[in-house]
Amino acid sequence: MITWGCQMNVYDSARMTDVLRPLGYTPVTDPAAAEMIILNTCHIRDRAAEKVFSELGRLRLIKDEREAQGHKTVLAVAGCVAQAEGEQILKRAPYVDIVLGPQTYHRLPEMVAKAARAGGSVIETDFPAEQKFDFLPEAEAPQTVENVTAFLTVQEGCDKFCSFCVVPYTRGAEASRPVASVLAEARRIVASGVRELTLLGQNVNAYHGEGPDGGTWTLAQLAYALAEIPGLERIRYTTSHPRDMGDDLIAAHHDLPALMPFLHLPVQSGSDSILRAMNRGHTADDYRRLVDRLRTARPDLALSSDFIIGHPGETDADFEATMQLIRDVGFAQAFSFKYSIRPGTPAAGAPLQVKEALKDERLYALQALLREQQDAFNDSVIGDVAPVLFTGHGRKPGQMVGRSPWLQPVHVDGPADLVGTIRPVLITQRLSNSLVGNLVEECVPA
Ligand code: SAM
Ligand code: SF4
Secondary structure (H helix, E strand, O other), rough: OOOOOHHHHHHHHHHHHHHOOOOOOOOOOOOOHHEEEEEEEEOOOOOHHHHHHHHHHHHHHHHHHHHOOOOEEEEEEEEEEHHHHHHHHHOOOOOOOOOOOOHHHHHHHHHHHHHHHHHHOEEEEEOOOOOHHHHOOOOOOOOOOOEEEEEOOOOOOOOOOOOOOOOHHHOOOOEEOHHHHHHHHHHHHOOOOOOEEEEOOOOOHHOOOOOOOEEEEEEEHHHHHHHHOOOOOOEEEEOOHHOOOOHHHHHHHHHOOOOOOEEEOOOEOOOOOHHHHOOOOOHHHHHHHHHHHHHHHOOOEEEEHHHHHHHOOOHHHHHHHHHHHHHOOOOEEEEEEEEOOOOOOOHHHHHOOHHHHHHHHHHHHHHHHHHHHHHHHHHHHOOEEEEEEEEEEOOOOOOOEEOOOOEEEEEEEEOHOOOOOOOEEEEEEOOOOOEEEEOOOOOOOO
């Protein structure tokens, strides 16, 4: 299983592994030893399809070599590039056996059988009427870091159609898993020793799953129910859309200590005209007000965001408005990208595409400001005692690593049995992307 892209793909790869296990497949790390190779692809970055074809070329050599030794290899392309390119993959790489979109993973055993029977290629990129989560087997191996933190997909797809984004076309319409199925999976994961769960969804806070009472539950309701699970110490969710930040979710940040005070809430731009062109459905001031409300509910809340620089039509004044929003809000961390054309999306054909050199210049300035803010945020915790959830060994001997409530990696010298525990750490130093500290006796609650 070769996985590219977001955490949701990592989760999906684990589910595909689960669905194939009853057929006798178990994961291997060396493609040359694999009877089946699944390339789980990502379409969000530039030239995604080209990267897939070049990897397929490499995998073909392995497939041919195994064939020469009398071993068959099933080669499958899954994920968002499979969904977007469909038939094109079989045209350009006819040696591929299976092409399957993200909503069809529960049908994988059927496709494997079909490919074996027919000897030709099988393609499944429709959005099936049934929900894949109703048909996937129970998650066997949660995606965990040393069995301490895990991801759990609760929502998929998107109906928002931002001008620049392929997700509504590759992941399909928004859909939420029923509450009972999420809670059952969460309980199993926690029973296996996991202390922190991150709920995943392209628009996770648009969650509207069928509740046990027959009504529709929001993400906040789900969070309250998850917080009741004994042993589950930390809950996070990503990625959220500002438009779906309901009052009850803001209140949950006040009420639930387990809901961690770090929120990835992408704003993309600080210019109202660009936000309108992006079809984001909110203004820069809406975002500022939302952040104020969140910080009133949970004063230690830190924020992260995504930014797109150089969306078609972005002027110097629009860019300056983004810089101003960053100065006003203050981000603990952020991802920033140059706008790049995704064929088939509304912005792809828009006039006034911004020149690459100008995008570079703006991105450089924006990243410098974000870096300053990230360093300042990390400096602000030096001298504090923070509760750190330990997840594993650091690079140096005797060193252990964990995460603060604000998702900062923290290194300490300590014993191996720290893993899986939350311990107070006095933060003493900032490195470029992590913190260093000492274990102490008392913890000042986050
Ligand atoms: N649903 C999330 C939201 O609305 O904020 C974002 C999901 S998207 C998978 C992750 C990020 O990729 C986006 O927030 C955006 O910043 C970036 N992205 C998406 N399409 C892009 C494009 N065409 N060019 C540059 N960045 C892009
Ligand atoms: Fe893409 Fe997020 Fe916009 Fe949906 S809300 S279209 S996933 S950027």
